[in-house]
Amino acid sequence: MVDDTRSGELTLPEDEPWMSHGFISKIAAQVSLPYRRPKDNAREIVRRNGNLVVRFISGEDCLPYGKYPRLFELWACTMIKTNNPCFDPETNVLHLGTTFRE
Helix, strand or coil: CCCCCCCCCCCCCCCCCCCCCCCCCHHHHHCCCCCCCCHHHCCEEEEEECCEEEEEECCCCCCCCCHHHHHHHHHHHHHHHCCCCCEECCCCEECCCCCCCC
8 A cells, every 4th residue: 555645745626526525634533532521521641543642631621522623623634734724834823713603
């Protein structure tokens, strides 16, 4: 199997509508945010998949969990990969807007 994900080239199908495809990083596909609330409002979760170990650490509250944080992770990766104007590659900042709808 050939891994061509390291190249910076991205070709979207022209016959498909915009945003018909989503992108997620390899690491996020293997170990993602929890779907259920962590026990005892844990501030740290360690996810393992083979040799890959990812540690999620929360600031003040418990870690985000559920379908919406997981979908946000997918959306953020898609915006970055498709060079959406909300992502500034020079500063690596993803501008989210002031409201959830925005």
